[in-house]
Amino acid sequence: MKYLILFIAIVSSLNASCQTNQFIGDWLGKIKISGIELRIALHINEHDNIYITKLDSPDQNTFGISANKTTIIENDSILIDFPLMGAIYNGKFKNDEIHGIFHQNGFDLPLILSRYSGELTTPKRPQIPQAPFPYKEKEVKIKTKNETVKLVGTLTTPFTKGTHPAVILISGSGQQNRDEEIMNHKPFWVLADYLTRNGIAVLRYDDRGVGKSTGDFTKASTFDFADDAEAVFNFLSKQKGVDKSHIGIIGHSEGGLIAPIIATRNSAVKFIVLMAGPSVPGSIIIPDQQELIARASEEDEKDIEKETVLNKQIIEYIVSNSTNPNLTQELALKIERWIRELNITVPKSTTAKTLARQTAYTMTNEWMKTFLLISPQEYLEKVNCPTLALFGEKDLQVSVRANLQPMQQILINGKNNTVHVFPGLNHLFQTAKSGSPSEYQLIEETLSPDFLEFVKNWILQVKN
Numbered sequence: 456m457k458y459l460i461l462f463i464a465i466v467s468s469l470n471a472s473c474q475t476n477q478f479i480g481d482w483l484g485k486i487k488i489s490g491i492e493l494r495i496a497l498h499i500n501e502h503d504n505i506y507i508t509k510l511d512s513p514d515q516n517t518f519g520i521s522a523n524k525t526t527i528i529e530n531d532s533i534l535i536d537f538p539l540m541g542a543i544y545n546g547k548f549k550n551d552e553i554h555g556i557f558h559q560n561g562f563d564l565p566l567i568l569s570r571y572s573g574e575l576t577t578p579k580r581p582q583i584p585q586a587p588f589p590y591k592e593k594e595v596k597i598k599t600k601n602e603t604v605k606l607v608g609t610l611t612t613p614f615t616k617g618t619h620p621a622v623i624l625i626s627g628s629g630q631q632n633r634d635e636e637i638m639n640h641k642p643f644w645v646l647a648d649y650l651t652r653n654g655i656a657v658l659r660y661d662d663r664g665v666g667k668s669t670g671d672f673t674k675a676s677t678f679d680f681a682d683d684a685e686a687v688f689n690f691l692s693k694q695k696g697v698d699k700s701h702i703g704i705i706g707h708s709e710g711g712l713i714a715p716i717i718a719t720r721n722s723a724v725k726f727i728v729l730m731a732g733p734s735v736p737g738s739i740i741i742p743d744q745q746e747l748i749a750r751a752s753e754e755d756e757k758d759i760e761k762e763t764v765l766n767k768q769i770i771e772y773i774v775s776n777s778t779n780p781n782l783t784q785e786l787a788l789k790i791e792r793w794i795r796e797l798n799i800t801v802p803k804s805t806t807a808k809t810l811a812r813q814t815a816y817t818m819t820n821e822w823m824k825t826f827l828l829i830s831p832q833e834y835l836e837k838v839n840c841p842t843l844a845l846f847g848e849k850d851l852q853v854s855v856r857a858n859l860q861p862m863q864q865i866l867i868n869g870k871n872n873t874v875h876v877f878p879g880l881n882h883l884f885q886t887a888k889s890g891s892p893s894e895y896q897l898i899e900e901t902l903s904p905d906f907l908e909f910v911k912n913w914i915l916q917v918k919n
Contacts, residue, residue: 476501477548478533482568483575486557490751490889491897495557495566496575497535497544499525508535513575514897516639580639582901584648590614597660599686604670606683608633608660610694611651618698620914621656622728623691625684627708628826632666633659635707638896642883645901646705646910653911658691676825677709681716692723703727703840703914708853708882709826715834715842726841726871726917728910731853731882734835734844734862737826738774740853742766747851751891761797768793769818770827777824787815832865841871841917845906847880849890871917877906 478499485492496511506525511518524536533553535544544566546555553568590613597606613619624643626635634641647657663670663683670683684704692702703726706714711732718724733740745766749759772789776782791811794801801807817823835842844862846855855876866872881887884906885898 477530478506478527478553480570481572482553483571484553484566484568486564486566488562488564488752488893490753490891491894493893493897494575495568496571497568499533511575513577516577516896518575578639578897579899580641580901581899582645583641584644588648588651590651595658595690597687597690599683601670601679601682604663604683605668606660606663606687607667608658608687609647610656610658610691611647612656612694612696613651613654615654618696619654619656620701620703621658621691621694621697622650622703622705622914623684623687624657624659625680625704625706625710625713626662627710627731628822630665630672631662633661635659637883640883640895640901642707642901646907649902649907650911650914653915655911655914656691656694656697658687658694660687674821676821677712677829678716678825680709681713684710684713685717685721688717688721688724699723701725701918705730705910706732708732711844711853712829712831712834715831715838718840718842719834719837722839724840726914727838727843728914729842729844730884731846731850732844732862733831733853734858734865735832736828736830737823738770738828739857741770741827743854743857744852747854748891751851751889752893758800761799765790765793765797765799769814773818773824773827777828783815783819786819787812790814832861835862835865838869842866842869842873843910843913843917844872844874845884845910846874846876847882847884847887847890848876848878849880849887850882851890852882852892873913875909877903877909880906 479501480499482497483494485494493512493514498509500507506527508522508525510520510522522535523538526534528534531548533546537543542557542559544555544557546553546568551570555566557564557566590611592609592611595608595610597608599606624647626643633643635643643659647659650657661668662672663675664672688704691697692699702723704714704717704724705728707730711729714727714729714732718727742763746759746763749762769790772786779785791807794807794811801810844866846859848855859876863874866874877884879886880903881890883895884902885895885900886903887894887898
């Protein structure tokens with residue numbers, strides 16, 4: 456789930472003979488998107504009458520991206536073209552500043568650039584673990600029941616003798632490495648380090664087809680990922696130093712859906728921790744998520760209403776026609792018609808027909824269809840081991856408003872079950888302002904210390 460503007464362009468330039476050099480230099484400004492500000496730097500140079508522009512987005516840890524074309528117009532205006540990202544910066548020189556608009560995918564973002572000097576700092580990640588580590592660490596290889604899928608991960612175990620509580624970590628949707636790395640954050644490494652320092656063994660692993668693991672990620676569904684995770688769990692249960700009476704699973708987002716699937720069929724699972732795990736089907740989560748993120752992005756309310764209607768129509772059609780072999784093609788035609796009927800704004804860089812085809816293809820792949828149809832309640836109700844369900848108050852991806860009450864109702868009668876909401880935390884369990892995914896990269900904190908302590912304390916005291 457990626458909602459950030461990606462600044463991607465190809466290297467090129469344009470002959471601009473005999474033009475003024477007032478644009479030459481290093482420029483810095485900010486664009487506002489999704490309620491937050493991102494720094495944008497342009498480095499404009501000239502060589503043999505050719506203007507060359509490079510772009511930095513330090514808040515996204517992106518540097519040195521070359522523009523495709525830089526054109527000086529009538530000495531006081533500049534046009535910088537990024538065709539592969541469907542973006543253009545159009546600015547005018549004024550009082551030693553460049554006042555302009557960054558156009559991308561239908562958005563017009565004001566960007567005023569001022570001269571600057573010095574280095575651009577990137578958001579720090581102070582919680583990334585630093586060696587030497589006060590525990591054992593080794594890379595492990597794990598076979599699955601699928602011969603093409605061999606998983607590779609990292610096992611961390613306390614130095615202390617005897618057996619220890621242990622967990623595997625299951626990542627959220629999308630191709631994730633063993634650290635669940637996102638925007639230079641490594642939440643699973645931070646979590647594994649913290650838990651192991653506190654006496655809990657942890658095994659985290661690269662998803663199939665990611666990092667050192669083999670297999671085809673693109674053709675897998677949630678149930679395939681569940682099979683992979685169960686193989687990892689079974690591997691951990693056989694390791695020396697693991698207390699088999701105190702071994703469990705921590706799953707984040709989609710991993711919080713997978714954890715109860717495994718727990719219902721494997722009695723060796725003694726507890727599960729659900730980090731923003733869903734309690735309702737994806738058919739509810741997806742439109743809820745899209746609406747909340749659009750509102751955090753400060754989109755027009757009328758546009759949000761129309762987009763919400765469109766999203767629900769798409770999902771309802773998929774749910775009702777999931778076995779149709781021509782689903783993608785027929786849905787594309789439906790979406791194109793709905794876009795026109797609802798008067799949905801189509802980005803300037805595409806057409807209603809192209810947008811409809813792209814959306815239909817994305818929404819009907821095997822993973823998405825499974826996610827839309829699967830019922831978390833069906834599995835959560837059958838879980839017999841203690842369950843800890845955690846939510847962030849500001850989570851816009853697996854929201855409290857859609858998932859909290861159903862989760863409470865499902866788990867209310869279970870032994871040693873706990874449902875807890877962390878005030879001020881987002882989907883990644885960071886302390887956040889808006890909860891928008893575009894904010895994740897700007898937050899230096901990887902995981903809230905309160906979250907880490909809560910999980911550790913619950914695991915150490917829970918008994919099946």
